[in-house]
Amino acid sequence: MSLLRAEWTKFRSVRGWVLSSVAAVLMILLFPVTGLSGGAPEETAEVPTGPDGEPxxxxxxxxxxxxxxxxxxxxxxxxxxxxxxxxxxxxxxxxxxxxxxxxxxxxxxxxxxxxxxxxxxxxxxxxxxxxxxxxxxxxxxxxxxxxxxxxxxxxxxxxxxxxxxxxxxxxxxxxxxxxxxxxxxxxxxxxxxxxxxxxxxxxxxxxxxxxxxxxxxxxxxxxxxxxxxxxxxxxxxxxxxxxDRGTDTKGGTITSSAGETGTSAGGAGSDSEGDRRDAGAGRKARAVAxxxxxxxxxxxxxxxxxxxxxxxxxxxxxxxxxxxxxxxxxxxAVRSEMPFGATIGELLAGTFPAMVVIVVAATLMWTTEYRYGLIRSTLAVGPHRVRVLAAKAAVFGGVTFVTTLAATAVAIPVWSSLARGLSVYLFPAGTEVLFRVAAGTAAVLAGVGVLALGAGVILRRSATAVTAVVTVTVLPYLLALIPFVPGPMAQWLTRVTPAAAMAVQQTLIRYPQVDSVYTPTNGYYPLSPWGGLTVLGAWTVVVLAVAAVLLRRRDA
CATH class of the missing domain: 2.60.120 (Jelly Rolls)
Incomplete structure (x- = not known):
C-alpha cells in the first residue's frame, strides 16, 4: 500500500501527467463535433422498424x-x-x-x-x-x-x-x-x-x-x-x-388469363426510358391481373x-x-445498405486521439525517471523493482479507467441526443450494450496505457516507446478503417493486434442470413467484444512480463 500511495502522490504532483488525463477526457467528449453532420429531416429516408424495434x-x-x-x-x-x-x-x-x-x-x-x-x-x-x-x-x-x-x-x-x-x-x-x-x-x-x-x-x-x-x-x-x-x-x-387488365411498374403491359392486355401507368403504349428509370428508382405502382x-x-x-x-x-x-x-x-438492416447512419462507437471517435495522449503519458511516467535520474530514488523507496512497476501500472491504469469511464458515460447520451437532433440515423443499442461500450472503452484505454508503461521500461526512450506502442495499437485500427484495405487484411489486423480490443465498441450484429460487407469499416469486427479485449490483455501481460524481467536484470 505504501508503494501505491507513493505513486499516487507522485502522479498528482506532476502537472503534465494530470493534464494528460484531462486532455484524454476532453478528446472523448469533444472530438465527435469535428465529423458529425446531418441532413434536413425531409431529406432523410424512412428506416423501417421491425416488431422488436430493430432497423x-x-x-x-x-x-x-x-x-x-x-x-x-x-x-x-x-x-x-x-x-x-x-x-x-x-x-x-x-x-x-x-x-x-x-x-x-x-x-x-x-x-x-x-x-x-x-x-x-x-x-x-x-x-x-x-x-x-x-x-x-x-x-x-x-x-x-x-x-x-x-x-x-x-x-x-x-x-x-x-x-x-x-x-x-x-x-x-x-x-x-x-x-x-x-x-x-x-x-x-x-x-x-x-x-x-x-x-x-x-x-x-x-x-x-x-x-x-x-x-x-x-x-x-x-x-x-x-x-x-x-x-x-x-x-x-x-x-x-x-x-382482367393490369399494368406493371415499368409502364409496359400485363397479359391476363384471357389474353387481353392493359395500358401502362405512363399512358397507352408508353414504355420510354424515362418511365423505366422512374420505376427502377422505386416509384410505387400497382399491377392487377x-x-x-x-x-x-x-x-x-x-x-x-x-x-x-x-x-x-x-x-x-x-x-x-x-x-x-x-x-x-x-x-x-446492415450497415453497407445504410451508410448514412451512425453507430455508438462512431460517437466515441475521440477514443483514438485520447489513446495517443495516454500512450505518451504512460511512457513518460517511466522514461522521465531514467532521463532525470529519479529512478534511483524511486527504487530506493521500493527496493522490489517488480512491485514498483506493478504500483505504477495500477495507479496509471486505475486513473485512466475511472476518468475515461466518466467521459464515455457522459459522451454517449449527449452525442446520441445531438446526432438525432441533426437527423443522423443512430443504430439502436440496448442499455446493456451501452454499458459494455462505455466500460469496455475505458478498459481498452487503461490497458493500452499499462502496455505503454511496460514498453517504456523495455525501451527506456520516450520517442521509441511511443512510436512502438502507437504502431501496434492505433495504426492497425486506422488501417483497418480505410475502405480500400482488402477485407482479409482488415480482419487480420483487428484479430491479432491490440487493435482487436476496439471490438468492445461494436453494436452491430452479423446475421448469417444476410450477405454483406462485414468489415471494421462498416462496424463489424472478427472477434466478439470480450474476445477482442482478451487479445489486448494478452499483449499487455506479455509486455509487462518482459519489462519485469529486464527491470530485475538491468542497472538503474
Missing amino acids: VASAYYFVRRTLSGNGQLTVEVTGLSTLRGTPWAKAGLLITTSPEPGARYAAVMITRDHGVRMQHDYLHDRPGPAGGTHWLRLTRSGAVVTGEASADGTHWSIVDTVRLPELATTVEAGLFVAAPPRAEGLGTATDVATATFTNVVSTGRWATVQPDGDPREAGGSPSDDGDESAPRVDGGAAPDGSG DGWTGEQVGAETAGFGGYPPGMSGGFTLAGHEFTVTGTGDLGP
Missing part, C-alpha cells in the same frame, strides 16, 4: 390477395434467376399483417444458394429440407403460420411453425420475390431476381381485386353458402369469367437501392404461370 430491410415485390380468417396457399416454384447471382435471392409465399415496411410477416421460400428457408419478423431464419424441393405451402390458423416444403407436391415436410402475435383476422398473402444487393469486393451491387410460379392453389376466403378496383370474395362466404374451404386454382379465368395485386413494397425506404437502369419490378400471368421480378430484401 430492418423491408423491400420486395409482392403479388398478393387478401385472406380473411384461416387459409392456405400452395405453389410450385419452377425457376429462380438473378442478374448478379446473389446467394440470398429468394422467391416464395408470404403472409403479412400489412404490405407496409416493417410489418410482421412469415414466409417460406426457395433461395438461390441456401435452399428452402422459413423466415419471419426479419430476424428469424430456419433451414428446410435439402435437395430438389420446388413446392411450397403456407398455412394460416389463427396467429399460427406453418411453412411446408415438398419435392413432388404430395409428400410434405414442415419447415417451421411460427406465431405472429396480434395477427389480424384479415391479412395479405401471396407470392414474393426479393434480391438483396450482392457483396462484391469492398461494396455491394444491386441485384434483381425473376421467379416463375405455377400450380397456385388457395383455400379459404380470399378477396380478389377486379379491374374496377372493387374487392370481391372468391371461395364463397357464410352469407352465400359458398364453401370457403374448397381449393381454388389461380391463373385461370377470373371468378366472374372476365379477363386475375384478382392479384402486385407492387414493390418498401420502394421509398432507406437502404432500398432500386432497380438497375432499364429494369423494373412487375409480374405477368400467362395461363397458370406467374412470372415475378423484384429486388430488395426482408431481414435485418
